[in-house]
Amino acid sequence: MAVHNITFTLNGEAEAAVVPSHMTLLQMLREEIVMTGTKNGCAAGECGACTVLLNGEPVNSCLVLAVECDGQTLVTVEGLAHDRQLDPLQQALIEIGGVQCGFCTPGVLISARALLDRNPHPTKADVQAALVGNLCRCTGYVRIIDGVLAAAERA
Amino acid sequence: MSLIIAQNIKETANTNGELRAGGTDLQERRRSRISAGPIIDIRRLQGLDQIEWQADGSAVIGAMVTIDAVANDPKIQAAYPGLAKAAGGLATPQIRLMGTMGGALLQHTRCPFYRHPAYNCHKNGGDECFARDGHNPNGVVFDLGPCVYPHPATLGMALLAYEAEVDIDGVGRRSIDELYGDGSDPTRDHTLEPGQILTHIHLLPPIPQEKAAYFRSISRAEAEWPIVECLVRLVISDDQITFARIGVGGVANIPLRLENVEQALMSQSPGRETVEKAAQLAAAGTNPLPQTVDKVRFLVNTVWHTLEVLSPKS
Ligand SMILES: Cc1cc2nc3c(=O)[nH]c(=O)nc-3n(C[C@H](O)[C@H](O)[C@H](O)COP(=O)(O)OP(=O)(O)OC[C@H]3O[C@@H](n4cnc5c(N)ncnc54)[C@H](O)[C@@H]3O)c2cc1C
Ligand code: FES
Ligand code: FES
Numbered sequence: 001m002a003v004h005n006i007t008f009t010l011n012g013e014a015e016a017a018v019v020p021s022h023m024t025l026l027q028m029l030r031e032e033i034v035m036t037g038t039k040n041g042c043a044a045g046e047c048g049a050c051t052v053l054l055n056g057e058p059v060n061s062c063l064v065l066a067v068e069c070d071g072q073t074l075v076t077v078e079g080l081a082h083d084r085q086l087d088p089l090q091q092a093l094i095e096i097g098g099v100q101c102g103f104c105t106p107g108v109l110i111s112a113r114a115l116l117d118r119n120p121h122p123t124k125a126d127v128q129a130a131l132v133g134n135l136c137r138c139t140g141y142v143r144i145i146d147g148v149l150a151a152a153e154r155a
Numbered sequence: 156m157s158l159i160i161a162q163n164i165k166e167t168a169n170t171n172g173e174l175r176a177g178g179t180d181l182q183e184r185r186r187s188r189i190s191a192g193p194i195i196d197i198r199r200l201q202g203l204d205q206i207e208w209q210a211d212g213s214a215v216i217g218a219m220v221t222i223d224a225v226a227n228d229p230k231i232q233a234a235y236p237g238l239a240k241a242a243g244g245l246a247t248p249q250i251r252l253m254g255t256m257g258g259a260l261l262q263h264t265r266c267p268f269y270r271h272p273a274y275n276c277h278k279n280g281g282d283e284c285f286a287r288d289g290h291n292p293n294g295v296v297f298d299l300g301p302c303v304y305p306h307p308a309t310l311g312m313a314l315l316a317y318e319a320e321v322d323i324d325g326v327g328r329r330s331i332d333e334l335y336g337d338g339s340d341p342t343r344d345h346t347l348e349p350g351q352i353l354t355h356i357h358l359l360p361p362i363p364q365e366k367a368a369y370f371r372s373i374s375r376a377e378a379e380w381p382i383v384e385c386l387v388r389l390v391i392s393d394d395q396i397t398f399a400r401i402g403v404g405g406v407a408n409i410p411l412r413l414e415n416v417e418q419a420l421m422s423q424s425p426g427r428e429t430v431e432k433a434a435q436l437a438a439a440g441t442n443p444l445p446q447t448v449d450k451v452r453f454l455v456n457t458v459w460h461t462l463e464v465l466s467p468k469s
Contacts, residue, residue: 021194043183045182045246058249059249059253060249063253068178
């Protein structure tokens with residue numbers, strides 16, 4: 001089985017891994033690096049639970065090969081809080097009740113972070129459009145959207 | 156699995172394996188082992204990730220340009236508004252950021268029987284279409300050949316309505332019609348042979364007064380394949396329709412243009428009556444499956460609605 005030595009930046013730190021050709025980024029994060037914040041919902045690009053930032057853009061890590069991340073920059077949900085301070089999005093989602101079972105939350109937070117990085121003052125429609133690739137079976141989305149708008153207002 | 160990271164097109168053309176562009180379609184088939192051979196990653200190929208503008212105002216889009224880049228390019232939005240709307244309306248932000256124009260055109264059918272490892276249909280070595288007799292409310296309404304699952308390519312439909320052409324390395328230029336064939340061969344989703352690379356998409360010079368609308372009838376707000384989708388391009392001059400192109404997707408095993416509806420619109424005043432009459436013609440020639448009879452109504456209403464977006468209210 002072909003393996004590849006890769007290096008990349010993960011949540012601001014330099015990382016290296018040895019990955020087989022077929023390994024997805026999601027598998028590498030969860031099974032190799034054992035960073036399990038990023039979730040595996042469908043492994044088919046449909047649910048968004050596995051969303052991470054690849055060079056600042058939200059992507060489905062279940063569809064990206066680990067080897068393709070050689071030399072790239074990754075951010076997962078574990079990289080959102082800094083110095084024991086939650087990201088304003090995390091804080092707002094907790095306060096406004098945008099989390100129930102929490103399975104979709106890491107992916108939602110990453111998609112929302114990508115939105116706010118690009119557009120710090122989104123409208124409700126902007127938030128809805130940015131989150132269409134993140135399915136939530138619990139909340140009905142209303143409080144997630146309110147949480148993202150609140151985080152944007154506070155920032 | 157063997158994975159080759161392709162460095163140049165020549166080397167890629169001579170290598171045995173399935174190409175991987177954004178990987179958003181292919182990876183789902185790797186997971187189910189519908190695709191199990193070697194893979195050639197083409198993300199590092201040079202010269203395929205740009206939108207270039209010609210002196211006549213037309214665009215040439217590289218096969219590795221992402222769907223998102225096409226949707227959000229202000230010049231594409233101005234010159235080819237229907238293409239930008241269709242690109243921005245499909246799938247999810249995550250898929251549009253990874254998915255490429257080449258992959259969007261050449262993706263394989265989303266038929267759940269084809270994508271299930273327990274079924275060998277025409278497209279993976281068998282001699283049967285399980286969607287024909289199995290549960291298939293999403294099936295075609297134009298039954299053009301043995302495979303009755305709709306072609307998935309929104310942008311194939313859009314580029315058909317734009318009369319675009321594609322370059323295939325070592326083969327030359329092909330129309331979108333030629334890229335997909337006539338739907339009679341159930342073994343393939345497009346006419347490229349293994350190893351052939353689609354390099355560029357060529358658009359015609361834009362028509363300055365063009366108005367375009369794209370609409371998808373869909374079972375949830377977004378992030379799913381449509382039941383029926385439609386792209387309409389119209390030029391209206393002095394209250395007369397002087398140019399009409401209509402593409403529809405979700406209704407046949409290839410993207411379709413509705414030339415009969417286009418003809419019915421020509422030289423007419425774009426009012427409610429014209430639009431209603433023309434849209435009814437979308438049903439002409441349909442031969443639905445027992446489970447898709449209702450979809451004919453979706454087709455007519457989707458075309459009608461898309462036309463209404465562009466016609467002045469009367
Ligand atoms: C939830 C969801 C909803 C979706 N909804 C839609 C929708 O409504 N409409 C729609 O059209 N799509 C939809 N898609 C599919 C999406 O558009 C495709 O997955 C994407 O366009 C494929 O592009 P890619 O670059 O990732 O292709 P890949 O997965 O890399 O490749 C797809 C196929 O094309 C071949 N290929 C790729 N590039 C080339 C090339 N340059 N030359 C020759 N062969 C090539 C590959 O070998 C492979 O067989 C949806 C996907 C998801 C997950
Ligand atoms: S696990 Fe990747 S999109 Fe569902
Ligand atoms: S909180 Fe349960 S899936 Fe979203």
